Structure formats: structure tokens, C-alpha cells
Amino acid sequence: MKPLTPPVFHILLALSGGERHGYAIMQEVARETGDRFIMGPGTLYGTLKRMLAAGLVEESGERTDPKINDERRRYYRITPAGRRVVEEEARRLESLVRLARAKSLLKHPNLEES
Amino acid sequence: MKIAERIYRGLLLLYPPSFRREYRELMQQALRDQMRDSGGGFDRLRLWTRTAVDLLASASVLRLEDLMSNRSMLMGIGPYLFCLTAAVFLGHFELRTDDAGVEVGLLLVFTFIFGCWNPKGAWLAPLLGLSVPLAELLWGHPGPGANHSGDLLILAGFVAVVSIIGSYSGVLTRRLVASGVSR
Numbered sequence: 001m002k003p004l005t006p007p008v009f010h011i012l013l014a015l016s017g018g019e020r021h022g023y024a025i026m027q028e029v030a031r032e033t034g035d036r037f038i039m040g041p042g043t044l045y046g047t048l049k050r051m052l053a054a055g056l057v058e059e060s061g062e063r064t065d066p067k068i069n070d071e072r073r074r075y076y077r078i079t080p081a082g083r084r085v086v087e088e089e090a091r092r093l094e095s096l097v098r099l100a101r102a103k104s105l106l107k108h109p110n111l112e113e114s
Numbered sequence: 115m116k117i118a119e120r121i122y123r124g125l126l127l128l129y130p131p132s133f134r135r136e137y138r139e140l141m142q143q144a145l146r147d148q149m150r151d152s153g154g155g156f157d158r159l160r161l162w163t164r165t166a167v168d169l170l171a172s173a174s175v176l177r178l179e180d181l182m183s184n185r186s187m188l189m190g191i192g193p194y195l196f197c198l199t200a201a202v203f204l205g206h207f208e209l210r211t212d213d214a215g216v217e218v219g220l221l222l223v224f225t226f227i228f229g230c231w232n233p234k235g236a237w238l239a240p241l242l243g244l245s246v247p248l249a250e251l252l253w254g255h256p257g258p259g260a261n262h263s264g265d266l267l268i269l270a271g272f273v274a275v276v277s278i279i280g281s282y283s284g285v286l287t288r289r290l291v292a293s294g295v296s297r
Contacts, residue, residue: 022140022143022144023143023144023147023148026144026148038164039168040164040165040167040168040169040172041140041141041142041144041145041148041165041168042129042141042168042169042171042172042173043168043171043172044144045133045137045140045141045144046133046172046175046176049133049136049137068147071143073143074140
């Protein structure tokens with residue numbers, strides 16, 4: 001499997017916690033990355049369009065989000081295929097981190113704590 | 115609608131029409147949300163800069179994807195465009211010369227290419243060849259006393275057979291090359 005692009009990976013990560021509408025995905029990604037990765041509407045919906053076509057996410061209806069306002073919003077959720085893909089990517093990244101640690105490029109978390 | 119939103123709505127024209135139809139409202143909604151949650155002054159300027167970069171980058175990618183999908187559609191109709199062009203050329207050639215040998219040679223080459231390019235549609239090759247009797251029928255000049263319709267029927271049958279031979283030789287060659295490559 002080819003590595004996922006950052007927008008695809010972050011959208012799948014955001015949706016792994018439950019269904020969300022577009023703006024909630026943008027907020028979640030920004031929060032999870034400490035504002036280091038901020039997606040604009042073009043990147044978000046361009047990526048979602050490709051992910052819908054690939055069967056990684058699906059639409060789960062339209063309704064309002066009372067936490068924001070009374071506008072109707074389109075919600076998205078991760079599919080079983082999307083979950084498999086994001087898990088596989090997380091494992092791939094984990095093995096890379098392990099490799100970086102073995103080469104002393106990263107400190108072991110236990111050593112950092114002490 | 116605020117001026118900023120109007121400008122953004124106008125800039126959405128940079129996206130392919132199919133994408134715009136599906137996501138324009140959602141993108142405007144997302145921008146409204148961002149504007150509402152951002153502070154004023156420098157924050158707003160940063161939001162607009164980021165939005166402009168995002169718009170240009172994503173619109174370019176989506177336009178490119180759209181172009182590539184149209185290219186694959188063009189590749190799909192390519193053999194038929196070729197067939198039509200070759201048929202017009204052959205029909206024109208038929209009226210300009212009496213050199214049957216060259217005509218048969220050209221017909222074999224064109225139908226061979228058509229068969230190679232489009233194996234599933236190889237059976238349509240006689241349509242290419244039938245341009246010869248068709249041109250003769252519409253614009254040709256029968257000699258005095260000649261049984262013109264009978265000649266044309268024989269010609270049509272002949273070019274149909276040559277076309278089938280040409281196109282299926284193309285199909286066969288393609289399969290042989292493909293099996294050689296896969297080995």
C-alpha cells in the first residue's frame with residue numbers, strides 16, 4: 001500500500017473518533033496537530049471527494065450542528081475500508097519511528113521522562 | 115452576502131464545474147465558519163492568505179484530474195475518430211485515383227491500426243472500408259454502359275473482406291505482442 005497523503009491520513013484520523021461535518025473535521029485536524037496542519041475548504045472537499053470515490057469515507061446525512069448554528073451540514077463517517085487503511089498507515093509510521101529510535105535519531109520515550 | 119464571500123464565490127469558478135456543483139455551498143459554509151471563528155486584523159489577513167493558497171493549489175489539482183479524465187475519454191473515442199478520418203481520406207482517394215493496389219494497401223494499413231488500437235470494436239472495420247464504394251456511389255462517375263450498382267456491390271463486398279482481414283490481423287498481432295511481453 002502506498003503511504004497516505006497528509007490530508008487523507010488526518011481526515012481519517014479525525015473521523016475515527018466519530019462522524020463529523022466538514023468544518024468539524026477542519027477543526028479537529030487543527031486541534032490534533034497543534035495548528036501545524038490547517039486545511040482550507042478546497043483541500044478538505046477535494047480530498048473528501050477522492051476519499052468518497054475510493055470508499056474510505058461515506059456521507060452519513062445532513063443535519064444542523066447546534067454547537068455552531070442552525071445551518072444544515074453534511075456529515076461524513078469512516079468506512080470499514082477507511083479504518084483498515086488508517087490502521088495500516090499508523091502501523092507503518094510506528095515502524096518508522098521504531099527504526100528512527102534504533103538509529104538514535106529519537107530518544108526512547110521512557111528515557112525522555114527520566 | 116458579504117463582499118468577502120462574494121469574492122470567494124467568484125473565485126470558486128476556478129474549480130471544475132462538476133466539483134463546484136457538488137461542493138460550492140459546503141465550501142462557502144466552511145469559509146463562513148472560519149471567518150466567524152477567526153479574530154480580526156492580522157488573523158483575518160492570515161486566513162485570507164491561507165484560503166487563497168488553498169484555493170489555487172486545490173483548484174489546480176482538481177483541474178488537472180478533470181483534464182486527465184477527459185483525456186481517457188478522448189482515448190476511448192480515439193479509434194473511432196481515427197476510423198472516421200481514415201474513411202474520409204480513403205473515400206477522397208478513391209475519387210482521385212484508379213490505383214486499386216494502393217487503395218487496398220491503405221485500407222489494410224488503416225484497418226490493421228484500427229484493430230490493434232480497438233480490439234473490441236474490430237468488427238466495425240468494414241464501416242471504414244465502405245467509404246470507398248460510398249464515395250463512388252455519391253460522387254463517382256460511372257462509365258457508359260457499365261453495370262454500376264453491380265460493380266458497387268462487388269466493390270463493397272471486396273472492401274468489407276479486406277477490412278475484416280486488416281482489422282483482425284491487427285487484433286491478432288496485438289495479442290501476440292501482449293502474450294510475448296507477459297512471458
